[in-house]
Amino acid sequence: DVKVTQSSRYLVKRTGEKVFLECVQDMDHENMFWYRQDPGLGLRLIYFSYDVKMKEKGDIPEGYSVSREKKERFSLILESASTNQTSMYLCASSPTGGANGELFFGEGSRLTVL
Amino acid sequence: RKEVEQDPGPFNVPEGATVAFNCTYSNSASQSFFWYRQDCRKEPKLLMSVYSSGNEDGRFTAQLNRASQYISLLIRDSKLSDSATYLCVVNEQTGANNLFFGTGTRLTVIP
Numbered sequence: 445d446v447k448v449t450q451s452s453r454y455l456v457k458r459t460g461e462k463v464f465l466e467c468v469q470d471m472d473h474e475n476m477f478w479y480r481q482d483p484g485l486g487l488r489l490i491y492f493s494y495d496v497k498m499k500e501k502g503d504i505p506e507g508y509s510v511s512r513e514k515k516e517r518f519s520l521i522l523e524s525a526s527t528n529q530t531s532m533y534l535c536a537s538s539p540t541g542g543a544n545g546e547l548f549f550g551e552g553s554r555l556t557v558l
Numbered sequence: 559r560k561e562v563e564q565d566p567g568p569f570n571v572p573e574g575a576t577v578a579f580n581c582t583y584s585n586s587a588s589q590s591f592f593w594y595r596q597d598c599r600k601e602p603k604l605l606m607s608v609y610s611s612g613n614e615d616g617r618f619t620a621q622l623n624r625a626s627q628y629i630s631l632l633i634r635d636s637k638l639s640d641s642a643t644y645l646c647v648v649n650e651q652t653g654a655n656n657l658f659f660g661t662g663t664r665l666t667v668i669p
Binding site for chain 2: 484485486487551
């Protein structure tokens, strides 16, 4: 089974703190993604990566950055957390870039920014 | 403008009932379509793809109507374990950066 592991299930941070969300997949997938999920808004793509050291902006990249130094690991960084970044963050990976619709998601990291 | 729209529900149905969800999409050039299932406090998982000719997987039937730009999911003989949120997903082009998720339709199957 594909395993996508997110390092923290629940985090509470203060406004202005730097936040790292880590994601590791064990299936040698080329493509990895970061989404946030908010009530009434659904899943929105923040960033994605189709190869090591490559990254592409998604629909809502403002306030976020990412790092992909190794194939299996994709990190989401909030340089200076703000309250409007309180959300559920979902990492996903895919062998095909999602063209066949199949993304494998981690269990999510629920971030609260106070 | 939302690329993908779903009725958020909730749909509360008795065990054994048949229930159907619709999802509309705005881009007529959309190429592929999917239904995901998300259990409470869990991650989304692919339930099934939606093919132009319609497709069935056990009690689940998915259909696509390109002319009217909607897809549907029919669940027959509902089970308690079907209780979840069902997400409609549309791929506007080849590549994951063009996967658009609906906000989901919540289903509760009641004993």
